[in-house]
Amino acid sequence: MWLRLKNKIPYLILMALVLAAVFVWSRVLAQTPENLVKIDFLDVGQGSAILVNAPNGNQVLIDGGPSDAVLAELGEELPIYDKKIELIILTHPDSDHLSGLIEVLKRYEVGQILETGIADSSAEYKEWNGLIEQKKIPVIFASAGQNIAIADNLAIKILYPLGKINGQDFSKNTNATSIVGKIIYGQNAILFTGDAEEQTEKILQMVGTDVRADILVVGHHGSKTSTSVEFLSAVAPLSVIIQVGANNRYGHPTTEVLERLKNFNIFRTDLDKDINFSCDLAKCALAR
Numbered sequence: 545m546w547l548r549l550k551n552k553i554p555y556l557i558l559m560a561l562v563l564a565a566v567f568v569w570s571r572v573l574a575q576t577p578e579n580l581v582k583i584d585f586l587d588v589g590q591g592s593a594i595l596v597n598a599p600n601g602n603q604v605l606i607d608g609g610p611s612d613a614v615l616a617e618l619g620e621e622l623p624i625y626d627k628k629i630e631l632i633i634l635t636h637p638d639s640d641h642l643s644g645l646i647e648v649l650k651r652y653e654v655g656q657i658l659e660t661g662i663a664d665s666s667a668e669y670k671e672w673n674g675l676i677e678q679k680k681i682p683v684i685f686a687s688a689g690q691n692i693a694i695a696d697n698l699a700i701k702i703l704y705p706l707g708k709i710n711g712q713d714f715s716k717n718t719n720a721t722s723i724v725g726k727i728i729y730g731q732n733a734i735l736f737t738g739d740a741e742e743q744t745e746k747i748l749q750m751v752g753t754d755v756r757a758d759i760l761v762v763g764h765h766g767s768k769t770s771t772s773v774e775f776l777s778a779v780a781p782l783s784v785i786i787q788v789g790a791n792n793r794y795g796h797p798t799t800e801v802l803e804r805l806k807n808f809n810i811f812r813t814d815l816d817k818d819i820n821f822s823c824d825l826a827k828c829a830l831a832r
């Protein structure tokens with residue numbers, strides 16, 4: 545008996561070593577390298593979805609696109625054991641930003657939600673609010689000045705709306721309610737604007753908001769009613785991102801906006817698919 549077991553000892557040790565190596569490598573491969581924040585502008589078709597992946601394993605998802613396409617994207621970007629998204633931001637409840645988030649709420653654990661909480665009668669928005677209630681997810685109503693810490697040196701700063709607007713009815717002019725904010729990591733600033741239009745851009749400039757950013761996510765998928773020349777020169781980005789579906793029926797991005805953007809590095813989800821940036825404390829660079 546002892547002899548038989550003794551013969552097996554080398555194999556048992558070898559097996560234990562192999563298992564330990566597999567475990568260590570799976571952790572190494574699954575983890576974002578230390579201090580790098582990944583910001584992924586997801587290709588979800590005609591809509592918008594941005595995933596921020598912090599080195600401490602926290603994630604922020606800003607909008608979810610028009611369908612469950614976001615689920616496949618999250619499956620690719622998140623480690624297999626990570627089923628929690630720490631913060632979801634809904635810029636405004638239009639379906640090209642909201643629909644995907646409903647699917648995310650059904651399948652992921654969500655730490656908290658930041659939204660405007662405006663009144664809107666769509667069936668999807670009802671479902672969204674129902675799920676939040678059912679899952680008892682804490683909600684923060686957006687208001688300029690909020691600064692939400694995500695990880696060391698990483699925060700989301702809210703720039704718009706200027707005050708809370710929850711419960712208010714904007715008679716379908718939901719673009720004017722869109723949350724505008726910055727992802728701030730070290731020296732980097734990434735400005736997201738949802739579907740905010742010139743009206744919001746003007747207000748931000750009027751109240752003296754610091755809109756400067758290294759990366760600008762172009763408002764309303766490149767509609768001509770957003771991204772005014774004045775706003776663009778105030779933001780002064782190095783790169784601009786357009787989240788847009790190929791051959792969409794709105795003609796986004798418009799030739800007018802592309803003309804205004806011609807001196808910038810333009811990335812488009814309809815042409816470039818997923819756009820992945822990796823940021824250290826000093827700068828962001830295209831990851832792949």
Ligand SMILES: [Zn+2]
Nearest residue numbers: 591640739764
């Ligand atoms: Zn939109």
